[in-house]
Amino acid sequence: MLNFILQRLLALVPLLFIVSLLVFSLVLIIPGDPAFMLAGEDATPEEIAAIRADMGLDDPVLVQYARWTGGVLRGDLGTSLFSDQPVLEVLLERLPVTISLAAAAIVISLLIAIPAGVIAGTRPGSLADRIVTLGASSGLAIPNFWLGLMLILVFAIWNGWLPATGYVPITEHPVAWLRHILLPAFTLGLSAAAILTRQLRGAMIEVMNQDYIRTARAKGLAWRFVVLKHGLKNAAIPMVTILGLQANYLLGGTVIVEQIFGMPGLGQLAVASVFTRDLPMIQGVVVMAVFVAVFVNLLVDISYGWFNPKVRPQ
Amino acid sequence: MAEAMLEIADLVVEFLTDYGWVRVVDGVSFSIRPGETLGLVGESGSGKTVTSLSVMQLVPSPPGRIAGGSIRFAGRDLVGLPEAELEAIRGDDIAMVFQESMTSLNPAFTIGDQIAEVVRRHRACSRREARERAVEVLDLVQIPDARARLGAFPHEFSGGMRQRAAIAMALACDPKLLIADEPTTALDVTVQAQVLDLLRSLQERFGMAILFVTHNLGVVADLCDRVAVMYAGRIVETASVFDLFESPRHPYTEGLLQAMPQLGERGQRLAAIPGTPPMPWQMPQGCRFHPRCPYAETACTERDVRLEAVGQERHVRCRRSGELALAGAE
Known part of the structure; x- marks a missing residue:
């Protein structure tokens, strides 16, 4: 298993190289001159030139790339043009917000999808199945920005049960964290829940027709036990694939949800940085997002082996 | 009669x-x-x-x-x-053995687990006793080195061995x-x-x-x-x-x-x-x-x-x- 993880990590090297090229080329692609932005409107051409030289923007592209990559490898993502703080510091401040939002969204989506998918998939064509299928279609159809606003309206403004915006770190006050994370996590997780429900329903229908389910029943195991042990573990295999893809998608979704719920996460930072043309910060956010996505995919690959012994490395 | x-x-x-x-x-x-x-x-x-x-x-x-x-x-x-x-x-x-040994054993669980499971279902015994019984019945159906095979998955067995394991599973509760x-x-x-x-x-x-x-x-x-x-x-x-x-x-x-x-x-x-x-x-x-x-x-x-x-x-x-x-x- 350790070998397998090491192999996977080695395979990441070329991927990260390509990503670094793309991220760095943002500097070249994004219109506008950072030096110009930094110098302000009244700057003379000499001042701008001085800033350019200072930032190394006059150097050949390759030199700039090497300098930037070298910094990234040492954990130095540069300094924010806007706040003068080290980019990494800001990112690490924001990362827990986004991670807890995405993780809570995944947990909520699984809490919905597993029971719904199992109930629908073991009784295809039943009333419960039709309700679940309809619910899943609706969950997919509802845009998350609209859902977020409605949830704020109902749960925060009308009833005042939960806070509308803001964030409290889990280390500071777990209950307050939960109260703050509930609505955004539900907003973010609903479409994932719908997709996972459909996937699990389909997989469950197929798995429950397998011979080994009949064998398990012939052993005298109770129906419920057969479904939850022999059925679910096999039906979970395709679901894990989808979950991995959804995790990446959820990270992207945090951009909108953090805006709606005023959460100081990476997504909000990304939007703000784009508006202020804070190039090092944008690069930092992208690098961080790539790292998280790569890590999630690694976790998914490792979990495959548990669910499906056939793909376990020998 | x-x-x-x-x-x-x-x-x-x-x-x-x-x-x-x-x-x-x-x-x-x-x-x-x-x-x-x-x-x-x-x-x-x-x-x-x-x-x-x-x-x-x-x-x-x-x-x-x-x-x-x-x-x-x-x-x-x-x-x-x-x-x-x-x-x-x-x-x-009443126990049953089916035709397709490849598909009638669950690919996601070990042979030992699938045999011990039926023992635990019908006999009041500990996890360890159920595993011991699994070794016993695997021995009975002449699977070599039964104890070591408890942790094997069905796909690691040949067709004949899988069918033996299925028979062992059926015999586990006499x-x-x-x-x-x-x-x-x-x-x-x-x-x-x-x-x-x-x-x-x-x-x-x-x-x-x-x-x-x-x-x-x-x-x-x-x-x-x-x-x-x-x-x-x-x-x-x-x-x-x-x-x-x-x-x-x-x-x-x-x-x-x-x-x-x-x-x-x-x-x-x-x-x-x-x-x-x-x-x-x-x-x-x-x-x-x-x-x-x-x-x-x-x-x-x-x-x-x-x-x-x-x-x-x-x-x-x-x-x-x-x-x-x-x-x-x-």
Whole structure:
């Protein structure tokens, strides 16, 4: 298993190289001159030139790339043009917000999808199945920005049960964290829940027709036990694939949800940085997002082996 | 004569199809005594597998249902028994081995786990004791180095080993009745012989009754005491193995015997039974075998034929069985 993880990590090297090229080329692609932005409107051409030289923007592209990559490898993502703080510091401040939002969204989506998918998939064509299928279609159809606003309206403004915006770190006050994370996590997780429900329903229908389910029943195991042990573990295999893809998608979704719920996460930072043309910060956010996505995919690959012994490395 | 352990009477199983409810098992009756091996023989689609699943009350429902008859096991009718009581019987008093060992074992769990699971279900014992029992039964079915194999997954076993493991799983709780549904059909011929030897020796040792479902008469001759031949959802003949092979009383049995490949007759064509079995929704009038029967008369196409007792322990469903001299196996 350790070998397998090491192999996977080695395979990441070329991927990260390509990503670094793309991220760095943002500097070249994004219109506008950072030096110009930094110098302000009244700057003379000499001042701008001085800033350019200072930032190394006059150097050949390759030199700039090497300098930037070298910094990234040492954990130095540069300094924010806007706040003068080290980019990494800001990112690490924001990362827990986004991670807890995405993780809570995944947990909520699984809490919905597993029971719904199992109930629908073991009784295809039943009333419960039709309700679940309809619910899943609706969950997919509802845009998350609209859902977020409605949830704020109902749960925060009308009833005042939960806070509308803001964030409290889990280390500071777990209950307050939960109260703050509930609505955004539900907003973010609903479409994932719908997709996972459909996937699990389909997989469950197929798995429950397998011979080994009949064998398990012939052993005298109770129906419920057969479904939850022999059925679910096999039906979970395709679901894990989808979950991995959804995790990446959820990270992207945090951009909108953090805006709606005023959460100081990476997504909000990304939007703000784009508006202020804070190039090092944008690069930092992208690098961080790539790292998280790569890590999630690694976790998914490792979990495959548990669910499906056939793909376990020998 | 010992009292029957399993007694099936007038069993009717129906499936919902595009043609409505059709009977795939139609009035099947037979019994098995303790320690006896009964071969249930017939072509694909004759209803033999559905019959065996009915004993376990595992006919997939929907689309299937048991529409009539009784299945008495140790004096108790299994038809209509509450699910909880059936679960207590399945895997404990009655165990089953299926045809496809690749697909009938769960790929996501180890062999040891799947065997220990049935032990823990029916015996009050610890995890460790259940694992010990798993080692014991794997030893019993001659899996080498059984203890080390507990952690293996089904895909790491060969076909023959998987089927042995499946047999071990079935034997784990010392069943009184073992239902084996074509357990050797998917195996290589040499492996088939090993598995049959194994079943025979296990039966000699533990004395359980076996309901052996197969289409292969050669296997029946090898293993069974008595045979019930099924055709188109009905029993057409029951007899002891010796009588059946020596002097079949039903033309269909004769056809099956003639279709068996025999050594030393190279070059001679096998006598296949002409035609195919009828679909359950278009059963022929009269005797269901008459369209394929070389001895059929007009009368055979008109009236239903009953299963009649002909001598000790013999039944046959043919109106001409008294007058025909049918060929047995050589």
